[in-house]
Amino acid sequence: MELEEKLAILADSAKYDVACTSSGSDRGGQAGSIGNCQAPGCCHTFTADGRCVSLLKVLYTNICAYDCRYCVNRRSNDLPRAAFTPRELADLTIQFYRRNYIEGLFLSSAVLVSPDYTMEQMISALTLLREEYRFRGYIHAKAIPGSSPELVRRLGLLADRLSVNIELPSEASLGLLAPDKSRAAILRPMGQIAASATQNRQELALYRHAPRFAPAGQSTQMIVGATPESDRQILHLTQGLYRKYSLKRVFFSAYIPVVEDSRLPALYTPPPLLREHRLYQADWMLRYYHFSAEEILDEDCPNFDPYMDPKCHWALRHFDRFPVDVNRAGEEELLRVPGIGPRSARRILIARKNGALGLPELKRIGVVLKRAQYFLCCRGYSGSRSPRRELVARALLDPEAFNEGCEQLSLFSAPQVQQLAGQGVAPRLAGLQVKEEAVKCIARQM
Numbered sequence: 001m002e003l004e005e006k007l008a009i010l011a012d013s014a015k016y017d018v019a020c021t022s023s024g025s026d027r028g029g030q031a032g033s034i035g036n037c038q039a040p041g042c043c044h045t046f047t048a049d050g051r052c053v054s055l056l057k058v059l060y061t062n063i064c065a066y067d068c069r070y071c072v073n074r075r076s077n078d079l080p081r082a083a084f085t086p087r088e089l090a091d092l093t094i095q096f097y098r099r100n101y102i103e104g105l106f107l108s109s110a111v112l113v114s115p116d117y118t119m120e121q122m123i124s125a126l127t128l129l130r131e132e133y134r135f136r137g138y139i140h141a142k143a144i145p146g147s148s149p150e151l152v153r154r155l156g157l158l159a160d161r162l163s164v165n166i167e168l169p170s171e172a173s174l175g176l177l178a179p180d181k182s183r184a185a186i187l188r189p190m191g192q193i194a195a196s197a198t199q200n201r202q203e204l205a206l207y208r209h210a211p212r213f214a215p216a217g218q219s220t221q222m223i224v225g226a227t228p229e230s231d232r233q234i235l236h237l238t239q240g241l242y243r244k245y246s247l248k249r250v251f252f253s254a255y256i257p258v259v260e261d262s263r264l265p266a267l268y269t270p271p272p273l274l275r276e277h278r279l280y281q282a283d284w285m286l287r288y289y290h291f292s293a294e295e296i297l298d299e300d301c302p303n304f305d306p307y308m309d310p311k312c313h314w315a316l317r318h319f320d321r322f323p324v325d326v327n328r329a330g331e332e333e334l335l336r337v338p339g340i341g342p343r344s345a346r347r348i349l350i351a352r353k354n355g356a357l358g359l360p361e362l363k364r365i366g367v368v369l370k371r372a373q374y375f376l377c378c379r380g381y382s383g384s385r386s387p388r389r390e391l392v393a394r395a396l397l398d399p400e401a402f403n404e405g406c407e408q409l410s411l412f413s414a415p416q417v418q419q420l421a422g423q424g425v426a427p428r429l430a431g432l433q434v435k436e437e438a439v440k441c442i443a444r445q446m
């Protein structure tokens with residue numbers, strides 16, 4: 001098989017592996033335009049200093065010994081199969097790099113023969129890249145669950161970032177849909193990577209030329225919407241992964257049906273992109289806003305509201321805690337105010353040393369007053385005078401729940417909202433009623 005053919009197959013097979021939040025996008029190229037979301041092969045990542053770099057994103061092979069029901073590459077699926085040799089993959093990466101197409105490599109793989117055999121092949125390819133070609137670019141490699149600890153260690157010494165996919169939010173779902181995998185086999189390498197990274201930091205403190213182990217840390221990917229877990233369960237798991245395994249990121253991947261199976265959503269069900277978006281918003285609240293999963297969702301409210309971002313929703317449910325006085329509140333309290341982010345909170349703390357802040361100063365600092373005005377008071381502004389919660393809810397409806405950013409709500413049907421109705425989050429709505437009903441629905445949850 002020609003290398004070009006292998007590349008087309010293996011880059012296409014890698015497209016469901018998310019390294020960024022762009023899963024589900026299907027915009028093709030067009031005459032007279034530039035850009036193409038469908039062209040396989042390249043994806044992007046962000047460096048520590050904020051630069052966006054292009055990566056060659058491929059599977060080492062899509063020949064898989066496992067049969068995970070949700071996966072297009074599963075053993076029982078009839079599709080073209082291919083595998084690189086280590087030399088082919090290393091050469092290809094370097095050729096792409098020399099032509100300035102990419103700056104790094106994102107390498108994942110199906111399970112060829114066994115986890116250990118696959119890892120050995122990946123390690124051989126990365127060793128060629130690092131040692132023979134002296135490639136110093138970014139490499140993100142997926143560790144294969146079930147492979148030996150020694151192979152995970154060797155992979156970590158070659159790659160900048162490692163990831164092990166958690167795949168599904170619960171052990172029960174994993175047993176049902178991916179019987180060849182086990183939660184223990186996934187968590188063990190995650191634990192090993194976290195422990196090795198800690199040990200490596202100590203070694204580097206003693207000896208700065210010590211070999212570096214996965215210096216960009218580890219991440220994971222979770223499929224959302226293939227199984228019945230609530231957002232609350234997913235968020236609790238996410239928080240546990242951050243705390244226990246020091247993950248840099250948990251990526252959520254809206255499930256795209258690829259197979260007819262009674263245990264999975266029907267074919268052509270649209271991927272739950274709005275839910276994925278809400279999970280990313282809540283993920284930011286965990287990582288940058290000092291929220292805990294228990295605060296964001298609870299037993300009474302186990303799923304995100306489709307119409308409102310989780311921070312605004314939390315603020316409305318805890319309306320008695322507001323308004324917050326921006327000239328006195330601590331950083332954590334400021335971060336709870338919708339419209340104030342980590343950067344504007346820090347700027348407020350610095351700016352108020354020079355005098356009390358009013359609305360014009362807050363606007364200059366970057367506070368989004370459109371949202372924050374209902375939840376704060378400051379010099380010359382005592383907060384919205386006892387606003388009715390329903391009025392505030394109406395003002396804070398998330399336009400993304402109603403526009404094409406996630407899924408177009410037509411005047412005659414509301415597919416995304418109907419999908420969420422299945423989770424008991426929202427009523428079935430139609431036409432121009434949508435916004436009015438959304439407000440009532442939110443008010444009922446308060």
Ligand code: SF4
Pocket residue numbers: 064065066067068071072073074075109110111178
């Ligand atoms: S191990 Fe499972 S998820 Fe991974 S490629 Fe094979 S079938 Fe797909």
